[in-house]
Amino acid sequence: MFNAESMLLIHGRVFDGTGNEPIPDGGVWIEGDEIRRVGSADQFDDVPDSVPRVDVGGRFVMPGLVESHSHLSYFNASSLQDLDMNCTAEATTIKAVLNARTMLRAGYTSAFSFGSLHAVDVELRRHINSGDIPGPRYVACGRDVLGTGGMVDWNPDHLQLGMDGLALLADNPWEVRKAIRTIRKNGADSVKVYLDGEGMIESDLPGELSYTQEEADAAADEGHRRNLKMICHARSADAVTMALKAGMDVIGHANYLDDEALDRLYRDRHRIFVTPAIHWQVGLYENGAEFGFTSGVLDGLGYKAEIAETINSVAKMKAKGIRILPGGDFGLAWTPHGTYARDLQNFVELFDYTPMEALVAATRDAGAMVDFGGKVGTLEAGKFADIVVVDGDPLTDITVLQDQDKIVSVIQGGRFFHNSMPAGPRFDLSAKPGMTPAEEDRLLSSAE
Ligand SMILES: [Zn+2]
Secondary structure, eight states, rough: OOSSSSEEEEEEEEEESSOOEEEEEEEEEEEEEEEEEEEEGGGGGGGGSSSOOOEOOEEEEEEEEEEEEHHHOOOBSHHHHHHSSSSSSHHHHHHHHHHHHHHHHHTTEEEESSSSSSTTHHHHHHHHHHHHSOOEEEEESSSSSEEESTTTTOGGGGOOOOOSHHHHHHSSHHHHHHHHHHHHTTTEEEEEEEESSOOOOOOTTTTOOOOOOOHHHHHHHHHHTOOOEEEEEEEHHHHHHHHHHTTTTTEOOOOOOHHHHHHHHHHTTTOOOEOOOOOHHHHHHHHHGGEEEEEEHHHHHHHHHHHHHHHHHHHHHHHOEEEEEEOOEEEEBBBOOTTTTHHHHHHHHTOOOHHHHHIIIIIIIIHHOOOOTTOOSOTTSSSSSSSSSSOTTTTTOGGGGGGGEEEEEEEETTTTEEOOSSSSEEEEEEEEETTOHHHHHHHHOOOO
């Protein structure tokens, strides 16, 4: 493991995540867990000789990616029902620990959870922050909050199954407040509320509102007084409007918009974030057949039309300057963990983002959403040294980020989690006089 107190990454194509063109021959000076300076290679002459130089050989150096619609506690289940059944809390936790490692290895150094089984997210965040396990800096969500018959309350009563790990059922404003207070007590940073449904859930379809405005208002009010980020599942225009009236912070999906919803989004554009999570639908078409979701079945559930409508909605939101973030509902069998960067390709191919725009959305803008003291998302002095080195150019081919072999270094808080850049001449060890052979070995071996 190469974890010096400070180091200088030098001779990289440095993309800072702000939308500026990369510095062709640049460097990043890291001190402790922060970035001290970013600039062209000739601006580091004053760096003390004691600081190790890591020559990245012209590779692409960028901020750690941020997953904005994450479910680390989902375990690639092949049916939604399996999420709450067929897996104990203990097994779910172990799988979540492995998923957290997978996410970090994929170059995602931060993530925003969009819902957790049990209190798995809270324990994940706690143990990632204490350094016990590797994983992204994490905004931990509690169990989903929804009304009886809301989207994930999908087990009809005669089955006598209830809904345990995935959701807290709450009807009427005071039950909603109690559910949110419970989640706060158990340590989450955010709460997800279901405002409408989902194409594959017969008992609550998109546009079928499962909360009243009064309940949504109570949720947002209670969450905000307890300093929780309030996020919601809202596919239809009516659900999006309800979310904005209530004052939710993040809207998941927003597939369908009308003029009122778009107007309200525009008015709230400086505070609101939207995560379409379009890879839910795309992944179903690509991988769903073996789990019973053939394209015929999916068309029948309205997914094809939903993708088309989402493309329209995103175009309208993008034109209005609304921050739309990649994050693809990964954690089901058709959206497996580790493939997170696939949603960046969706932004380019479906939503007509340039690779630059997609990268800025997944770094600067998503960094603003996770909001770890404003220190995540870009490579700038004073930010956390969360850095990915890529053997390729995501600005010309966004898909390169899906190839783990090309994610050659993952640095989080100034420490290498992974490094597969060739050792030897690329590491200028002579810069650190007096180093023992054992220290050199440690310096050269990767974290894994
Ligand atoms: Zn989701």
